[in-house]
Amino acid sequence: MSPLSHRDRVLAVLNHETPDRPPIDLGGCPASGINLYAYKRLNDYLGLQGPVRVQAERSLLAWPDEPLLQRFDADLRLVVACTAEDARSRGTFDEAAYERAAEYTDAWGVVRRRPPRGHYYVSHSPFEKEELTLAELDAHSWPSPKPTDAAGLRREAERLRRESDCALVVHVPGRIFSLGQFMCGFENWLVQLKVNPEFCEALLDRALEIQLAMAEETLRAVGSNVDILYLADDYGIQTGPLISPALFRAIFKPRMARLIRFLRERSSAAIAFHSCGSVYALIPDFIEIGVQVLNPVQVAAADMDTARLKREFGKHLVFWGAVDTQRVLPKGTPDDVRAEVGRRVRDLSPGYIPAAVHNIQAEVPPRNIVAMFDTLKNVRPA
Numbered sequence: 001m002s003p004l005s006h007r008d009r010v011l012a013v014l015n016h017e018t019p020d021r022p023p024i025d026l027g028g029c030p031a032s033g034i035n036l037y038a039y040k041r042l043n044d045y046l047g048l049q050g051p052v053r054v055q056a057e058r059s060l061l062a063w064p065d066e067p068l069l070q071r072f073d074a075d076l077r078l079v080v081a082c083t084a085e086d087a088r089s090r091g092t093f094d095e096a097a098y099e100r101a102a103e104y105t106d107a108w109g110v111v112r113r114r115p116p117r118g119h120y121y122v123s124h125s126p127f128e129k130e131e132l133t134l135a136e137l138d139a140h141s142w143p144s145p146k147p148t149d150a151a152g153l154r155r156e157a158e159r160l161r162r163e164s165d166c167a168l169v170v171h172v173p174g175r176i177f178s179l180g181q182f183m184c185g186f187e188n189w190l191v192q193l194k195v196n197p198e199f200c201e202a203l204l205d206r207a208l209e210i211q212l213a214m215a216e217e218t219l220r221a222v223g224s225n226v227d228i229l230y231l232a233d234d235y236g237i238q239t240g241p242l243i244s245p246a247l248f249r250a251i252f253k254p255r256m257a258r259l260i261r262f263l264r265e266r267s268s269a270a271i272a273f274h275s276c277g278s279v280y281a282l283i284p285d286f287i288e289i290g291v292q293v294l295n296p297v298q299v300a301a302a303d304m305d306t307a308r309l310k311r312e313f314g315k316h317l318v319f320w321g322a323v324d325t326q327r328v329l330p331k332g333t334p335d336d337v338r339a340e341v342g343r344r345v346r347d348l349s350p351g352y353i354p355a356a357v358h359n360i361q362a363e364v365p366p367r368n369i370v371a372m373f374d375t376l377k378n379v380r381p382a
Contacts (some may be wrong), residue, residue: 003197006036006075010167010227014270014293014318016351023167025320025355026064028076029230030276030295032321032355033061037117037362038118038369039273044214052093058112058120060098061359063091072373075164075352079154079222087179090306095300101168106142108207110182128185132192134143137206145213153221161225169228169272173214174259175206177242177252178206178234192245201251214264214330219266228293229269236277239302245281257289260378262289272320276358280290280300280309287316296357297322323372330363334371340377349381 003019004012011018026220027033033055039062040052048067055063064074072183095191103113103123126140144216152172160168175182178204181189219229233256235248243252253264260271272293273286279294280303286294296306297319305324322344323329344354354376360369 005165006073007165007167007227009075010353013351014227016314016318018350020381022349022376023075023353024073024346025076025353026072026074026373027055027060027061027070027290028078028167028355029076029169029228029272029274029295029320030056030061030113033059034064034369035362035364036060036062036098038360038364038366039064040093040095040367042369043068044180045318045370050150054093059359060119062093073377075161075166075378076228077164077168077336078226079153079157079160079170079226081149081156083314087129089162094359096266097129108179108183122182122185125183125188126186127183127203128188130188130191132184132196134199137202138200139155142206142210145210145358146217150217150221151219154169154223157222157225159161161300168220168222168225169230170218170226171230171232172263173211173346174208174231175211175233176204176208176231176259180204183207185331190243193243193251197251204251204255207254208259212259215259216266219263224268226267226269228272229263229267230272230274230295232274235275235282236298236301238300239275240278241281245285249283253285253289259363260290271317277302278304279306281375283309283313283317287313291317293318293320293353295346296355296359297318299324300326300357305342310348310351314348314362319348321355321357322348322352323354323356325357325361325364329368329372330361330365332368334367337368337371338375341372345379346359347377 009019010023011022050065053063055061098114101115105111109126110122110241112120113123137241146370184192270292271290273291274295276298277300294317299306299322324340328340
């Protein structure tokens with residue numbers, strides 16, 4: 001088989017066809033990136049020069065530079081408003097700064113705090129008390145229904161389409177379940193869903209309207225330049241869904257369906273959906289409402305065996321992720337990593353975009369990262 005372009009390789013997989021080799025993804029979506037500390041060690045290991053730049057401070061993610069992406073022959077690029085040129089001047093990783101704690105309040109009124117060298121976590125939620133009324137929703141300061149930089153998104157999508165042959169991905173606003181967690185507090189949200197569903201549904205509807213407006217502006221900005229629309233929420237934990245399938249179907253599925261219909265009416269790009277954890281019980285619902293690509297396929301969680309997932313859902317879903325980040329990448333040998341990559345490619349192809357299960361974390365050795373990507377570069381169709 002003749003080598004495909006990077007974009008054609010991804011499009012083949014999205015069509016459940018067998019490409020010349022599996023697509024390679026490092027940072028092509030918000031959950032396939034690399035921690036700043038891991039990235040710094042990887043650059044040193046490979047002898048690559050240049051500053052380490054910050055893509056997402058909240059998640060401590062690095063901005064993968066083009067030399068590294070070309071070293072691994074990565075096939076996807078994430079479209080974000082901050083261009084590579086902007087990031088060079090304003091986003092350099094300062095290790096000393098990350099040794100100190102930090103805190104900020106996001107657009108939804110959620111206070112996030114970062115311990116030294118750590119990730120941001122929710123330290124205060126605007127609706128974290130037990131007794132909540134609809135009047136408090138009216139009094140809350142809601143974010144503007146506009147993306148922060150639609151013009152920047154447009155410029156970057158056009159630049160990447162013009163200067164690369166990669167498949168392009170854009171993260172579309174559309175959190176539903178996890179936004180309730182952030183705004184009410186994780187435990188309180190679960191309680192409120194049972195004791196105060198009227199408040200919860202009103203919060204979700206108000207937040208969804210804002211995010212639909214944001215999504216529309218995002219789609220207008222990127223136009224037909226992108227190949228995948230990426231949605232993110234989290235319905236699973238290690239042992240199963242965070243909520244019962246019945247509760248998901250009653251409250252969250254209709255709103256998620258509305259969001260996907262809204263996107264489908266405005267774009268022909270594939271719909272990718274991210275949920276960590278064990279979501280096996282919800283996958284038929286995801287498929288029914290229009291999810292085409294499932295990420296990150298957390299293989300260490302219950303019921304997420306890749307052979308079973310492919311057998312039961314492979315006709316309808318492309319799988320994105322699945323290389324274990326809980327045990328193999330941080331604790332295994334390079335041979336273990338190569339075996340893990342081979343297993344996931346065998347189980348999930350065709351219709352598979354290999355990547356780490358969520359972002360590569362700080363403790364992952366550079367030799368294991370190289371083993372993962374170099375193995376993928378040399379895989380050929382059976």
